[in-house]
Amino acid sequence: MDKEKDNVLLEIEHLHTAFRINGKFYNAVDDCSLTLRKNEIYAIVGESGCGKSTLATSIVGLLDPLNSKVKGSIKYRGQELVGLNADEYDKIRGEDIGMIFQDPLSALNPLMRVGDQITEALYYHTKDSEAERKKKALELLKRVGIPDPEGTFRRYPHELSGGMRQRIIISIAVACSPEIIIADEPTTALDVTIQAQIIDLLKDIQKEKESGIIFITHDLGVVAEIADRVGVMYAGQLVEIGSVFDIFEDPKHPYTRSLLNSIPQAGELGDRLHVIQGNVPPLSEMKRSGCRFAPRIPWIPASAHEENPSYHQVGDGHYVLCTCYQTFHFQEEK
Amino acid sequence: MWKTVLRRILLMIPQIIILSLLVFFVAKLMPGDPFSGKINPQTDPKTIEALKHQLGLYDPPLVQYGHWIQNIFKGDFGQSYTYNRPVLGLIGERAANTFWLGLLTAVLTYAVAIPLGLIAGKNEGKWPDRVIAFYNFVINSVPPFAIYLIFLILFSFILKIFPSTGTVSASAHGFVQIFFSRIYHMILPAIAMMLSGTTAIVQYLRSGIIDNTKEDYVRTARAKGVPEKVIFRKHILRNAFLPIASSLGGTITGLLSGAIVAESIFSYPGMGQLFLQSVNSRDYSVMITLTLLFGILTLLGNLLSDIIMSIVDPRIRIQ
Ligand SMILES: Nc1ncnc2c1ncn2[C@@H]1O[C@H](COP(=O)(O)OP(=O)(O)O)[C@@H](O)[C@H]1O
Ligand code: SF4
Ligand SMILES: [Mg+2]
Numbered sequence: 001m002d003k004e005k006d007n008v009l010l011e012i013e014h015l016h017t018a019f020r021i022n023g024k025f026y027n028a029v030d031d032c033s034l035t036l037r038k039n040e041i042y043a044i045v046g047e048s049g050c051g052k053s054t055l056a057t058s059i060v061g062l063l064d065p066l067n068s069k070v071k072g073s074i075k076y077r078g079q080e081l082v083g084l085n086a087d088e089y090d091k092i093r094g095e096d097i098g099m100i101f102q103d104p105l106s107a108l109n110p111l112m113r114v115g116d117q118i119t120e121a122l123y124y125h126t127k128d129s130e131a132e133r134k135k136k137a138l139e140l141l142k143r144v145g146i147p148d149p150e151g152t153f154r155r156y157p158h159e160l161s162g163g164m165r166q167r168i169i170i171s172i173a174v175a176c177s178p179e180i181i182i183a184d185e186p187t188t189a190l191d192v193t194i195q196a197q198i199i200d201l202l203k204d205i206q207k208e209k210e211s212g213i214i215f216i217t218h219d220l221g222v223v224a225e226i227a228d229r230v231g232v233m234y235a236g237q238l239v240e241i242g243s244v245f246d247i248f249e250d251p252k253h254p255y256t257r258s259l260l261n262s263i264p265q266a267g268e269l270g271d272r273l274h275v276i277q278g279n280v281p282p283l284s285e286m287k288r289s290g291c292r293f294a295p296r297i298p299w300i301p302a303s304a305h306e307e308n309p310s311y312h313q314v315g316d317g318h319y320v321l322c323t324c325y326q327t328f329h330f331q332e333e334k
Numbered sequence: 335m336w337k338t339v340l341r342r343i344l345l346m347i348p349q350i351i352i353l354s355l356l357v358f359f360v361a362k363l364m365p366g367d368p369f370s371g372k373i374n375p376q377t378d379p380k381t382i383e384a385l386k387h388q389l390g391l392y393d394p395p396l397v398q399y400g401h402w403i404q405n406i407f408k409g410d411f412g413q414s415y416t417y418n419r420p421v422l423g424l425i426g427e428r429a430a431n432t433f434w435l436g437l438l439t440a441v442l443t444y445a446v447a448i449p450l451g452l453i454a455g456k457n458e459g460k461w462p463d464r465v466i467a468f469y470n471f472v473i474n475s476v477p478p479f480a481i482y483l484i485f486l487i488l489f490s491f492i493l494k495i496f497p498s499t500g501t502v503s504a505s506a507h508g509f510v511q512i513f514f515s516r517i518y519h520m521i522l523p524a525i526a527m528m529l530s531g532t533t534a535i536v537q538y539l540r541s542g543i544i545d546n547t548k549e550d551y552v553r554t555a556r557a558k559g560v561p562e563k564v565i566f567r568k569h570i571l572r573n574a575f576l577p578i579a580s581s582l583g584g585t586i587t588g589l590l591s592g593a594i595v596a597e598s599i600f601s602y603p604g605m606g607q608l609f610l611q612s613v614n615s616r617d618y619s620v621m622i623t624l625t626l627l628f629g630i631l632t633l634l635g636n637l638l639s640d641i642i643m644s645i646v647d648p649r650i651r652i653q
Pocket of ligand 3: 052053054184185
């Protein structure tokens with residue numbers, strides 16, 4: 001039991017994050033709970049606009065406090081993060097939780113040498129001297145696969161390719177060996193070969209540091225490569241949670257099944273027929289009662305849906321926010 | 335980089351030649367001559383004709399241009415008809431006056447605009463931002479010459495706090511007294527010119543701060559655990575100042591065109607006042623030399639902008 005407790009890095013319970021739109025607050029993350037353990041890569045997958053980035057930014061407390069509200073609980077090793085002030089959060093950000101962002105082109109300060117952007121993280125979380133910080137930064141650059149660490153240290157972001165910049169951002173995120181790394185679509189902006197390299201790098205770093213990673217993506221293909229556990233997100237809710245095996249071999253929720261069918265396989269365009277059409281609705285137009293996914297599968301009779309969907313355990317650690325999975329079929333199936 | 339700067343300076347030579355041709359011939363096309371309205375109507379027209387011949391006003395234009403250029407290379411920019419003295423010394427004196435006025439104006443402009451921009455940018459939408467937006471609106475809706483006139487009438491004529499003419503009072507002696515007397519004579523036109531100069535800088539800085547605060551790299555810095563104050567100073571401000579740095583060279587042109595009107599209204603004996611006078615009295619040599627000088631200063635201002643940009647922004651290489 002103690003050992004299990006020791007392993008838990010992050011415990012999110014009933015997290016609600018709302019944004020102010022035209023004076024009213026709307027939940028973009030709506031009652032999400034998840035547990036991240038040591039040595040675990042936890043993927044959050046879902047279409048654009050379903051609340052993945054909001055979840056990630058809520059964890060590191062980087063939302064604009066004037067236009068957003070966070071409710072619920074986010075515990076890092078038992079310490080409550082919801083409600084921390086900026087100074088308290090600054091001690092945790094960078095040191096205990098590192099963050100990697102989607103767009104490496106804009107995530108670095110264009111006027112600062114990349115070396116200084118790495119040592120800046122060390123400056124606020126270690127007692128290292130300037131020389132030690134530089135030495136560490138050079139080691140980090142080497143670690144993330146930068147061919148010429150000395151030269152790159154002095155370069156400006158615009159002198160580096162997208163893949164190289166993403167490596168710099170990774171080295172910033174892991175500079176202080178945080179226990180948790182949150183990566184928000186770290187490969188989306190990169191081309192496919194670079195994507196694979198970055199994924200391998202993250203996996204290696206995770207093994208080396210025994211950290212837990214929350215890996216956010218809209219691409220189930222990437223999930224298969226990297227994840228141990230998966231949370232499938234739709235309209236601010238985690239509609240299915242399970243091991244990577246559960247999700248790929250025994251998907252339950254219609255949304256998970258649709259996402260799986262949209263993965264291009266061996267050069268083909270995926271199972272076009274069995275993909276559910278439509279988009280995640282905007283926050284202010286989102287249906288808040290009953291099932292949020294029901295409008296996208298109108299051919300399923302209303303009686304198949306729960307009035308207030310709740311989690312159902314369908315296996316060891318496999319949960320689904322749904323009952324209709326028993327009767328669900330794609331529109332083209334009879 | 336200095337090689338590129340040298341190349342740019344060399345490239346300015348053909349531009350200056352074209353400018354000089356343009357200036358010279360446009361000046362020749364102007365109706366009237368230095369004698370219009372100046373000479374006693376009883377003077378024998380033949381005497382005037384003789385004078386005009388003597389001044390070379392009947393030579394073919396290209397010959398006149400040739401003479402002019404030749405003389406410039408000898409350091410002779412001609413003679414002011416109005417002041418009856420060599421143009422070079424006259425402009426030199428006036429240029430010094432304008433230089434000090436321009437410098438004071440520039441210092442005041444940045445000293446006022448930067449704090450205003452900072453306050454507005456840091457308090458987006460709150461009352462200090464609104465007050466500053468109102469200030470910008472008012473200044474922008476009054477044309478500069480009107481501001482100059484209002485200042486002149488209010489502070490010199492009605493309140494009589496500042497002199498309405500000259501650069502230094504005759505009674506001032508010694509460095510300190512002369513220094514303060516000069517500033518005292520410049521301060522009214524300088525403040526008036528400063529006002530219209532501030533609005534663009536305030537606007538640039540304000541939106542620079544607001545836009546950069548939303549940038550991804552600021553989020554990266556926050557995710558590193560950098561304190562908010564340091565993020566503002568080290569990340570946001572530096573980026574927000576870029577547009578201002580790039581406009582530094584352009585302020586030379588702005589100050590010159592401001593000086594032409596302001597110096598005339600405030601009777602401040604600088605290049606600007608001299609320029610308008612020279613146009614009115616067809617004092618060709620002065621007018622042409624000043625136009626050429628303004629042109630060269632503008633070109634240098636552009637070059638200066640590019641040099642500053644290439645220093646402060648690593649993404650920009652001077653070319
Ligand atoms: N700052 C914000 N203000 C208002 N709405 C926002 C804000 N950020 C995100 N949203 C909305 O919240 C929803 C979830 O967005 P996001 O978390 O970015 O989704 P994802 O990362 O999965 O694409 C979207 O409908 C988006 O428009
Ligand atoms: S069964 Fe119906 S209510 Fe439940 S999740 Fe599926 S679509 Fe929604
Ligand atoms: Mg996102």
